Amino acid sequence: MARGFTGCAVDNGGAATTTESSAGRIQASTAELPEPFTLPFRVPAVLKPVRQDDTTDYYEITQRVADAEIIPGATTEIWGYNGTFPGPTIVSERGRQVVVRHRNELPVPTVVHLHGGVTAPEHDGFPTDLVVPSGWDATRDEGKGAHEGHTPGSGSPAEVTEVERDYVYPLDQPAATLWYHDHRMDFTGPQVWRGLAGFHIHHDAEEEALGLPTGDRDVPLMIADRTFAGDGSMPYPALDPALRDQPGVTDEFHSGVLGDCILVNGVPWPVMEVAAVRYRFRILNASNARRYRLRLDDGPSFVQVGSDAGLLDAPATHDELDVAQAERFDVVIDFSDHSVGDEITMVNEHGDNSTEMVMRFVVTREEEDDSRVPDRLVDLERLSTDDVKVEREFVFERTSEDGTMMWTVNGEPWSPDSVAARTVHATVERWRFRAKNVEHPIHVHLSPFQIIERDGNEPGPFDRGWKDTVNLGNGGRADVLVRFDGFRGKYVFHCHNLEHEDMMMMGNFEVV
Numbered sequence: 001m002a003r004g005f006t007g008c009a010v011d012n013g014g015a016a017t018t019t020e021s022s023a024g025r026i027q028a029s030t031a032e033l034p035e036p037f038t039l040p041f042r043v044p045a046v047l048k049p050v051r052q053d054d055t056t057d058y059y060e061i062t063q064r065v066a067d068a069e070i071i072p073g074a075t076t077e078i079w080g081y082n083g084t085f086p087g088p089t090i091v092s093e094r095g096r097q098v099v100v101r102h103r104n105e106l107p108v109p110t111v112v113h114l115h116g117g118v119t120a121p122e123h124d125g126f127p128t129d130l131v132v133p134s135g136w137d138a139t140r141d142e143g144k145g146a147h148e149g150h151t152p153g154s155g156s157p158a159e160v161t162e163v164e165r166d167y168v169y170p171l172d173q174p175a176a177t178l179w180y181h182d183h184r185m186d187f188t189g190p191q192v193w194r195g196l197a198g199f200h201i202h203h204d205a206e207e208e209a210l211g212l213p214t215g216d217r218d219v220p221l222m223i224a225d226r227t228f229a230g231d232g233s234m235p236y237p238a239l240d241p242a243l244r245d246q247p248g249v250t251d252e253f254h255s256g257v258l259g260d261c262i263l264v265n266g267v268p269w270p271v272m273e274v275a276a277v278r279y280r281f282r283i284l285n286a287s288n289a290r291r292y293r294l295r296l297d298d299g300p301s302f303v304q305v306g307s308d309a310g311l312l313d314a315p316a317t318h319d320e321l322d323v324a325q326a327e328r329f330d331v332v333i334d335f336s337d338h339s340v341g342d343e344i345t346m347v348n349e350h351g352d353n354s355t356e357m358v359m360r361f362v363v364t365r366e367e368e369d370d371s372r373v374p375d376r377l378v379d380l381e382r383l384s385t386d387d388v389k390v391e392r393e394f395v396f397e398r399t400s401e402d403g404t405m406m407w408t409v410n411g412e413p414w415s416p417d418s419v420a421a422r423t424v425h426a427t428v429e430r431w432r433f434r435a436k437n438v439e440h441p442i443h444v445h446l447s448p449f450q451i452i453e454r455d456g457n458e459p460g461p462f463d464r465g466w467k468d469t470v471n472l473g474n475g476g477r478a479d480v481l482v483r484f485d486g487f488r489g490k491y492v493f494h495c496h497n498l499e500h501e502d503m504m505m506m507g508n509f510e511v512v
């Protein structure tokens, strides 16, 4: 118990028997983990287009098994986009479409979702829109596990089962930190755990005019916890370790799988050398089940300039940042008050022992800095409650049916064929999300939303701007305004605790 079972009720780090403050249970590493702050920080490679024309940049990614050295001296088998974890970063510019050809050379089907992308339904990564490996027998998926009776692919916007496919991203949307990750029905948790996640950084002219730090000083930080076994592998408590047939995890991990090793861009507790200037960091929590409360020990504050779906109207200063799974915080950290030799450690206030530490910055040099953080950033349209046409409530809770524990939305387990909400294109709806049993971070595909109320009060400090994921404490409630536009069709919304998602905490909505 020393490592703390944290599946019991924990509300935003309040009265709890643990400081982890995440729904889930820790899998302790049996590998000898590296000493924190000894391994060099790195940034994922930026992917080059294979071809460009007047309107579109074309990319190719092969999803494959690869060996990585994450723990020095050990070999870790990962499943990676182009064989890397994180996957390569795609950089796009508003006004140009992106097409990514994904080829699946993994042993199991995959689905790619561009998280935060305003994407047509057939390209959004509906959980049954599989890209199957060569030789995959699709029939073996049927009649197994939790989806008995459902035909994979049925009811989905498109039934594409092929070894490779082109995902088309119009990206006619504001500059934002997006990310892409696996979204396969029932198996998202283990497949992301093995490495299927990467950044997609989207720019526009409005952002570029602001003068925020750019180039080497615009740095993505993918934070994710993992567990390492003595042989270097990253174990995951899947019922079917081959991830072929039986979905789900062993009972004790129903609430979520937590690791004890914190990776930033795939490196355990890295140390980054910085100049005494401003940097922009795009913080993403890509963990399956872990939430973080980040703080800079003996360091400056975070100046938030953007949230999930784009820039804020004005910067917001935080001494601590609460970052739930899948949330992005676009922040500026100003090291200019620090001297060469200073060390600033990013810590996780929700962590315990090894998970209390995230990464370290070491100031190694002085440099010129012509960046700035303007008092006003971008004009944000405010959705109004006066325009609300429909109000809906979705309760995210643990339920039990015939002795089988499930995570449900309004008591219903996810089915590819059902529709929990039929929304009219371009109208504003008020959605109320409520969390029971434990905390749940809720993600809505297609359309970002604005949080207007939290637990009956004003929105919280981390609720600013356009969001696509909202974290709910246990028993918590958030009211959001959302306008479904851009595309019509069927999409999902779900808990982004990936174990909850795989165990049915997902619903479909259809924009008509």
Ligand SMILES: [Cu+2]
Pocket (backbone or CB within 6 Å): 396, 407, 439, 440, 441, 495, 496, 497, 500, 501, 505
């Ligand atoms: Cu959840």
